Amino acid sequence: MNVLVLGAGQLARMMALASKPLNVNVRAYDVGSRTVVDPLNLAQSYGDLAEGIAFADAITAEFEHIAHDVLAQCEASGKLHPSSQAIKTGGDRRLEKGVLEQCGVANAQHKIITTEQDFADAISELGLPLILKSALAGYDGKGQWRIKDASQAADIWKDIEAFFAGANEPAAQAVVAEQMVPFDREVSLVGARDAKGNTQVYPLVENHHTDGVLTVTVALAQNEALTAQAKAMFDKVADALNYVGVLAIEFFQVGEQLLVNEIAPRVHNSGHWTQQGADTCQFENHIRATTGMPLGSGELVRPTAMINILGEDEVPSEVLSVPSVHLHWYGKGKRAGRKMGHINLSADTNKALVERLYQVAQLLPSAAFEDIQQYAAELAKKY
Template sequence: MKVLVLGAGQLARMMSLAGAPLNISISAYDVNSDAIVHPLTQQQLGTGLTKAIADADVVTAEFEHIPLPVLALCQASGKFFPGETAIKAGGDRRLEKQLLDSAGVRSAAYHIVNNEADFKQAIQQLGLPLVFKSALAGYDGKGQWRLKQPEQAAALWQDIAAFLATDQQQAIVAEQFIPFQRELSLIGARNAKGQLQVYPVTENHHVNGVLSVSLAVAGNESLQQQAQQMFSAVANQLNYVGVLAIEFFEVDGQLLVNEIAPRVHNSGHWTQQGADVCQFEQHLRAVCGLPLGSTALVRPSLMVNILGEDTVPQPILALPGLHLHWYGKTKRAGRKMGHINVSAADTAQLKQRFLQLIALLPESAFPELTQMAQRLN
């Protein structure tokens, strides 16, 4: 079976690695260059989206910010999963909020801001503190502003107004600031028959708005049930096919949806070593009409992102339960270059191995890891 992935980054790369044992061939479409490339070697295989769609059995995506003409062409083929509606919702916070409302899923109270009057109304209606997020093209903490004090409002509006002036399609979603205890996520899959499989709830730690560590351990039954109910509501509302990620805030034992990602997700990379069927294979199974696989946690696992570094100390490879995954990228500050997965027989052993890893990694390149290690008791 042939699958065309919109996007030629690390997620397409890992789909290709996961698909090979199932005889699923992956090609990737670079939306910026119109080139069809091999996701592992980046060798150019051709150009032109129309022919690539015709040659593929299934079309899917590794990211949300896809030009609308590309989405429309893929949707018209009848081969595109999870589909245009889901991808648009993942790439536009306005549509995302509408989706969550329609699905009856809790999220932060919000107000759409298109002009100064909307800005003032958001402050009056929602109160302070507020978080303002760009409706389009916001990711990894980019395109966000915080308003804590009334006297900061005028200056903040000038920044937002200048941002809005750069793109007539852009808008701002103002949200109540959520004083959360933890950031969590749930990765799951739904197939065309409506069958669902979800992985364990994952705890995430961010540094400067970018995911640093994801931790998957057993024992969050109450949160797992809440997250599964919300996942089911959103996936069914979209008639979703594929892997879907939902990010949550935990507030006093209750979950609020932060955002959705209609694709395989950074916080699910631990599934490569912590589950029988990883999220990349699971996505391919769903979109290709194959049976969904087990999502059970086989062993406690965690993932550490490698950001802006193209080397790591070689001694880490001697650590038991450690797997290193590079993305084949050129080094750039802050860029996601790879990740490290660590697994163990139980939580105590996972903490021990994580601390051994932390001791070998330079703190300047891997800050705040000990904060997550302290979560392992």
């Protein structure tokens, strides 16, 4: 069985590693060079997209922002999972909001902005404060603005106008204005759906962000009612998209209610913990779903946390002296803010995991991981 992944980054790499025991061969289409490569050895080339499509029994994607002509060529082969429309939905917040409204899934009140009048109407109709997100190409905190006071409006609109003028996406750019949600915490649910509509979901996890970028995910034994609520929303969205593969949904938790923040039609950073903490990791389940194999269980095997390594190409080797700690490097060149790898750590109980997270955080250099140390200390107080 052969799989072509659109995109040749760390997610394609981890899919390839998870595929080896299944006797599935994975190649990746590098959207920059427009060549097919080995995701575990990027210097190894296998030709162009047409040759990659011919090689593949199934085609999937590791990210949303893929040229529409590439998606169309892959979809025409009948091998693309999830569909091009599902992938485009994850890359365009207008389409995303449309799917959420179609499904009747709770999310923040919002308005689409393409003109200065739309901007003024959003402020008037939704009230302040607002968060404004680019419809296309925004990720990891980029392409976003916050307006808390009407006095900021003129300057922010000038910035958005300049953003529109510099846009080079295939579709017209826009901004989605959302009411700022006073949430208790950010959580996410990762799940898999096969072509027959069967699903397997992983536990609801808590996410911690630093400057808009995910830095820690914690998978603990959670409130079952809240997880059931998240799964019901996952099923509605996955069914509406006729989805095949792994899908992630990020939520704001407000009391006992969940509001969808974003959907991601792919394996997801907040699911990396599944490599050590779940019965079947998200990468294997994505390959299973897209190649027609039965899905594996998403059951939590043991409480597990993930720490993102951002902009650092090494961490103290002492972290490996902590029991049940695993390092996952992506083989990238060092660059400030870049996702270079992650650390997974596990324990037998929630309390033990939180203590171990704090222990590992203390071993990491404070200059690069100070916020994680603070988060671990606060989490420890709850257990």
